[in-house]
Amino acid sequence: MKRIYIEQLIKWNQTEDIRPVMLTGAKGVGKTYLAYDFAKAFFKNILYLNFEHDPKAVDLFSDKDPGKLSKRLSEHFYLTALDSDDNFNEDRLLILDEISYCPAALHILSSLQQEGAFPRIIAISSSPLKKEELKPYYHIPIYPMQFSEFLTAIGSEWYIETIIAHYNSNKKIPDIVHKELLNLHNLYLQIGGMPSIINEYLNFNNISNIPEQHSHLMGTYRHYLSLLSSDSESLKMNQVLDCLPLQLLKSNKKFQYNLIRKGTTHAMYKEAIQSLSNQNYIIPCYKMTTKDLSNIDKILEEDRLNVNEITSFKLYLSDAGLLHSLLLKEIKTTFNKVARKALLENYIATTLKVNGYPIFFWESESTAKIDFLLSNKGEIIPLEIFCDTNTRSKSISVLKQKIDFPYSIKISERNFEYSNNVKYVPYYAAFCI
Structure with missing residues (x-):
């Protein structure tokens, strides 16, 4: 691999x-x-x-x-x-x-x-x-394997150059190739990027035992946490991991402590969350306030962001495949739109993390929400995720009233395109961002 x-x-x-x-x-x-x-x-x-x-x-x-x-x-x-x-x-x-x-x-x-x-x-x-x-x-x-690495592992490496070329040119990929890549990406979401589990799939050419393999890996994580932490801290970290599927199955995916149990607070769990983040088991996505948007690079450069004191955030698992198997236990049927959005958000969060981006989101006081904000050479690039080819959204126009940005990115099932300062990127090309 x-x-x-x-x-x-x-x-x-x-x-x-x-x-x-x-x-x-x-x-x-x-x-x-x-x-x-x-x-x-x-x-x-x-x-x-x-x-x-x-x-x-x-x-x-x-x-x-x-x-x-x-x-x-x-x-x-x-x-x-x-x-x-x-x-x-x-x-x-x-x-x-x-x-x-x-x-x-x-x-x-x-x-x-x-x-x-x-x-x-x-x-x-x-x-x-x-x-x-x-x-x-x-x-x-080192992070789990990206979709591009997955393509190499399954013998479809030739797709990678094609994806990169069309991402750079914004020209549509032929429909037959586009559909093939969407299917391969859907397979990747189920398997994830853990090398041993990809190898399991390659050996048996079957995904039926993948959830069991994910469950075994999560058990390894829990055992490792118990060895490295006190009993109380290990319990808190496991409680955070246990509630992640429920957190992400909400339409509002911001982390809510009452889903762990009633009466819990940020002060009680912030160290456990930070420890899970440090060990790369989870990826926090912090809310960026409107007033900080124009100064985000300086804030990051000077390390002035006290993440322990930010109480509005989302948490993702370090691997989309792990989340897929955990969601299956909760849904037990075909994923609904909320569950699919959770899985796609998790996939994008892991991809941005590998590519070195700080992970932030933004929302207005009303209903406008931007899934991720990319900081690139002093500019903010808003990124939205959609569950199909319908990419209509008012959130970008709301954000535009707050801060200027050169273009936005919409990730969906749509083919490559660039129009009206929007770069349309299919799921399988997110590694190019």
Whole structure:
């Protein structure tokens, strides 16, 4: 399964940036697979330690002296000292999995790399790391596979260039191809972007057991939360996860604490929500006030947005496929329009997150709502999502009275088009945004 992140690893390997790489992301997004896939293509000697499952690996890093540590690791892997005749050490990659289980390793890798025996190091963490902990690293956050990666995985990679070309030109794709891509996208929404579950589909060419696989993955998440958090915090995080389908099945998808239980407040759950966000299990989408719209880039640049104090927000799961299976348990029949809108919003939220956009929405004091706001080079681009080809909406004109923007984006079943300062984008092309 070719991942888009492989290009970043190749760039790192070809430059003089000798910082260790840090791959972060939720369990199941394919961090270890990505590291090995890259390693097999560019290195002859792959050395691997897993701190979560191997206590001896933690013991190896008990020495804080990088020179002594380098020697201990060389002995552990039965390596001779710096082999230079055949540049053995230059063709060597050290992969350290779940490094958060060994804090000593987290803080010594840069010094270890400078010793020379391990000139290239990739560390992996499913646990959230602080900004200061990431400073010594070439950080690559990993997310579930986008639709474009899904197309590659199922052998339909040739569609990608076609989609990108038509997205850039705003010219319609032939109807037969358009319908094929809508069907493939609908399949993606059911399977999601978790590599192991996509692989399950490829092995059996059937989606009947996909909900069971999603349920198993959610169980893994819950178990992991119980290991990393206190009982009370773990309970709160699981309660947030449990109520997400009901939150998104409302016509107004803003998070309501009374769906957890009566009497709950923002103060009681804000840390649990932040922790789930830090671990990439959920994606918060915060309401942006009208007065902040004209200054959004400066607010983000100066990090003046205190998300812990924002009480109006929506929450999405990190993978649309997971939400699809959870919604099936609630709906048990063909999705209605509200459920489909929830699924499509979740899909767009995950896609925008992968593409590096801050996730915000806007609504007026009346009924006007914009699903997402994109901040692009000082300009606001409003983005709306529709469940079919009907894209009529008054919300854009309401927003236009508040702030100027060059154009808006409407995502729907409609083919590509650009008219009246509206860029029409079919669901399957959202990765191009």
